[in-house]
Amino acid sequence: MNIKKFIGLLSFILLFTACKKFDHYLNNPNKPTNATPALLLTGICDSVFNANPISAAYAVRHLTYYERPSESVNYNWNRADFGGYSTLRQVKKMEELGQGNASYQGLGKFFRALLFSRLTETFGDIPYRQSMMMDQGVDKPAYDTQEEVYVGILQDLEQANELLQANSGKIDGDIIYKGNIQQWKQLVNAFRLRILIHLSKREGSTKINIRDQFNAILSNPAKYPLMSGLADNGQIVYNASDVSNYYPTAGSLSVATLVSLEQSYVDLLKSRKDPRLFSIADPVAGQPAGVFESYNGVDAGLSPADQQSTASKSSLIARRYVDLKAPINEPMILLGYAEQEFLIAEGIVRGWASGNAETHYNNGITASLAFYKITGSKTTDYLNGALVKYDAAKGLEMILMQKYLAFFMNSGWEPFYEQRRTGIPTFRVGPGTLNGGKVPKRWLYPLNEFQYNKENAEAAVARQYPEGDNTNATMWLIK
Numbered sequence: 013m014n015i016k017k018f019i020g021l022l023s024f025i026l027l028f029t030a031c032k033k034f035d036h037y038l039n040n041p042n043k044p045t046n047a048t049p050a051l052l053l054t055g056i057c058d059s060v061f062n063a064n065p066i067s068a069a070y071a072v073r074h075l076t077y078y079e080r081p082s083e084s085v086n087y088n089w090n091r092a093d094f095g096g097y098s099t100l101r102q103v104k105k106m107e108e109l110g111q112g113n114a115s116y117q118g119l120g121k122f123f124r125a126l127l128f129s130r131l132t133e134t135f136g137d138i139p140y141r142q143s144m145m146m147d148q149g150v151d152k153p154a155y156d157t158q159e160e161v162y163v164g165i166l167q168d169l170e171q172a173n174e175l176l177q178a179n180s181g182k183i184d185g186d187i188i189y190k191g192n193i194q195q196w197k198q199l200v201n202a203f204r205l206r207i208l209i210h211l212s213k214r215e216g217s218t219k220i221n222i223r224d225q226f227n228a229i230l231s232n233p234a235k236y237p238l239m240s241g242l243a244d245n246g247q248i249v250y251n252a253s254d255v256s257n258y259y260p261t262a263g264s265l266s267v268a269t270l271v272s273l274e275q276s277y278v279d280l281l282k283s284r285k286d287p288r289l290f291s292i293a294d295p296v297a298g299q300p301a302g303v304f305e306s307y308n309g310v311d312a313g314l315s316p317a318d319q320q321s322t323a324s325k326s327s328l329i330a331r332r333y334v335d336l337k338a339p340i341n342e343p344m345i346l347l348g349y350a351e352q353e354f355l356i357a358e359g360i361v362r363g364w365a366s367g368n369a370e371t372h373y374n375n376g377i378t379a380s381l382a383f384y385k386i387t388g389s390k391t392t393d394y395l396n397g398a399l400v401k402y403d404a405a406k407g408l409e410m411i412l413m414q415k416y417l418a419f420f421m422n423s424g425w426e427p428f429y430e431q432r433r434t435g436i437p438t439f440r441v442g443p444g445t446l447n448g449g450k451v452p453k454r455w456l457y458p459l460n461e462f463q464y465n466k467e468n469a470e471a472a473v474a475r476q477y478p479e480g481d482n483t484n485a486t487m488w489l490i491k
Contacts, residue, residue, distance in 0.1 A: 049110035050185030061248035064260035072427040076312040078319035088446035092455035118175030125168040136487035155472035199246040202352040226364040247343040259341040268334040272326040275309035291384040293327040313442025345422035350379035354415040370402040380418035412436040452483035
């Protein structure tokens with residue numbers, strides 16, 4: 013063979029081999045390159061369930077932080093974002109990839125309902141029907157009224173319940189219920205009760221048949237199963253399989269040293285001799301644990317300087333919330349059995365369904381105490397306490413108060429939305445809360461909406477809020 017031809021052939025072989033090796037190393041066999049519905053479901057669950065509760069705890073006066081108050085500590089907050097739409101795009105993709113599996117379609121409907129409810133409860137009117145149509149050329153979606161959004165949310169939840177059946181398809185990637193379709197179905201229906209209760213102020217003044225939908229769920233448990241205990245909680249469990257899977261506030265130095273229980277919350281617990289206080293707070297430094305007199309809070313209405321001056325005589329949040337040790341961390345609840353029972357009790361008191369409100373009220377309290385491993389005679393004694401024993405004449409107020417007490421460091425912004433709806437309990441205001449002594453009712457729309465979707469955003473503001481895009485303006489939901 014001619015030497016030049018030989019060298020050329022050898023060079024070609026070496027080049028081809030090198031390219032083949034290079035292409036080979038571009039592919040990581042341990043990392044998936046194609047999304048699957050299971051992979052997307054895992055990420056969606058983590059995004060939705062694994063939420064740091066600390067900002068909401070400040071806003072609802074469970075806790076206060078007095079070193080560098082942020083917009084969540086005082087009430088002088090401003091804009092929120094549309095980040096929920098990013099997760100909604102993942103939900104849409106999961107549904108597309110899960111075609112043929114009704115379980116993924118049902119979960120998609122549930123997550124759509126949940127994420128859109130968060131968005132509308134934050135702002136009011138939001139892009140809804142056109143919000144996920146970028147692939148169809150809709151890059152400036154119109155805003156739907158809050159009423160229309162809730163119509164869609166409730167329809168999605170009805171469809172989710174219908175789609176999630178025993179034979180609807182295996183669920184992989186499920187870090188919440190490990191593929192248990194029945195438990196997802198129970199969560200869907202409990203969440204629907206929450207949404208209907210959110211609409212209580214609109215009963216009789218909306219096209220949504222609130223009362224009938226609520227009653228339909230409770231009167232047909234075969235079609236609309238609900239949670240039966242703590243094991244059915246919609247929650248994410250930490251340190252079950254990964255030693256780095258810590259509780260959101262674990263290892264936080266500021267939470268460990270600069271976050272105290274808020275005074276009004278401590279007073280509510282102490283006046284009821286509530287044993288949950290000993291699980292969620294540390295005693296004042298130098299005082300014995302497990303004695304009510306050893307626990308105090310900081311008045312969040314005080315100026316930051318005055319809060320700091322009284323902090324040494326207050327109870328810090330319990331150390332387990334910042335401890336990195338696996339056995340000490342607790343699950344993060346999105347919606348639990350205790351809340352479900354309070355929702356049912358409220359619906360019964362409102363006349364939306366038949367049943368015994370006291371039984372469900374007691375179930376809610378018992379479940380909340382059991383979450384903190386408080387059972388037996390301690391529970392019985394608490395239920396018979398002067399300010400706890402159910403009084404039908406004060407039924408609604410008692411139900412709402414116990415729900416608020418049970419929300420500590422769980423369920424995200426739900427306690428704020430509930431106080432906004434009911435006014436229970438009264439939140440402390442003062443120099444430390446700013447905002448003219450008012451508790452805000454919403455967040456301002458994202459600034460980029462007025463830059464890139466100006467016409468629709470401005471129309472939504474004008475339609476809802478004559479005073480403008482204002483944190484103290486009242487959305488349709490709570491008028």
